[in-house]
Amino acid sequence: MTDPFDVLREPVVPLAPRPEFARQLRRRIAAALGPDPEDNAMPTLAIREYTPARLHSLTPYLATSDPVRAIEWYAEVFGAVLLGEPVIMPDGRIGHAEMRVGDTVFMLAGEFPEEAHLSPETLGGSTVGLMLHVPDSDAVYARAVEMGATALRPIAESYGARGGTIRDPFGHRWFVQTAISPDDIPVEDVFGRRYGDVGYLTLMVADGERAARFFGNLFDWQLEPGYQPGAFHISSITPPAGIDSRPGSAEVRVYFRVDDIETAAARVRELGGEVLSITDYESGGNAECVDDQGLRFDLFRPKPGY
């Protein structure tokens, strides 16, 4: 028997919700799933699902008695850039502002005693120090003091960095640093620059000039002459690569990135491989290795800029 109500049968008809809702729900799902335990190699992908693009996992939020002047001061002394317009509360206080310095965003607002958002001046000291890495810590330190900061510790070298400590005019303590030892600069957590990533390739051929012509014409590479005749550096591709001349050679040499050459070389030996040489070049440390089956490969620890 047919039921007249059967005409009401409603198949599932796809309907897209609001894009903003779709994005938010995706973030909620990713956050609820948590980091994928199977996926240790790419933790940043999961983090990006629930962290705003402009931020990292941890963001300092400063309280200051004079946010307007603080914004100017951080811009002038640290080169920080104000992101967007500060939020002004109905009573005129600055409720929220964001600044970017280097690759990091920090936030600040005026004092809100009702939310325990109190400045170091009100509290009579600051319990948190902010470590800021800049290209030239001497210059930033000098400028900070000139602009009214209190010098707490003069510029000195320690722990692979050159830096000093100041208290800014609003009471916050900053460790202004420039790394000087490549060993203190971790392998960056980006594709091609992590431990074990292929960080460099060398095309090893009999005639490097000829390879430079061949591949330069094939790919439109930017080739820079190397230290020796017949050697070239190709910086326009990822990972960067080189061309080297050696009689009778026609092979590709792979350079794997590591944090520390000596440690990684020791591990090669432990695993039954062989370390042919360890050399410290201007571009960084390098170890020529052979695996336990005879495959030649290199370990490489680039210095800053390489």
Place this chain on the structure above:
Amino acid sequence: MNESAAADQGPQLLALYDRALPQVFGYLAVRVNDPAVAEDLTGETFLAAVKAVQERKVPDLTIAWLVTVARNKLVDHWRRLAREERSLRLATERGAEVVDDGMDESFDRMRTRAVLAELGAHHRAALTLRYLDGLSVAEVAEHLDRSVHATEALLVRARHAFRARYDEGRSDD
């Protein structure tokens, strides 16, 4: 299921999300007639899916399974509504002898949705599961946590209530 298959389902769920979202939202939006409620239930559906994935209770992670989860969330939603309405429920609905006269005309979809939205949550739930989703009486009974007999009786009353509202609306035309 084996361990590694379960561990793979988190990323699988995210990979399925873009295709599954319009299906789940479409299923719910037509049945609740309120985009905000449909969004809430869509969120509940996917977060329940996350929980099921984490507890390794998903035999087969598909869009069809997600729609089943959505249906359960819809039923939960109606249960909540029914509890709120309980104090307001009309006595006539309970004891009335209802003649199930059937209907031989076809219904207008737009009006159907409007009329369904006016019905009490328990009537709406029964009619939606039985007719919009096309479930059997036994399946509707299972979703609503009632006996088959009670569900049949509920459906008769729901059809009557629907019919009365529907005809009322038409006489206003």
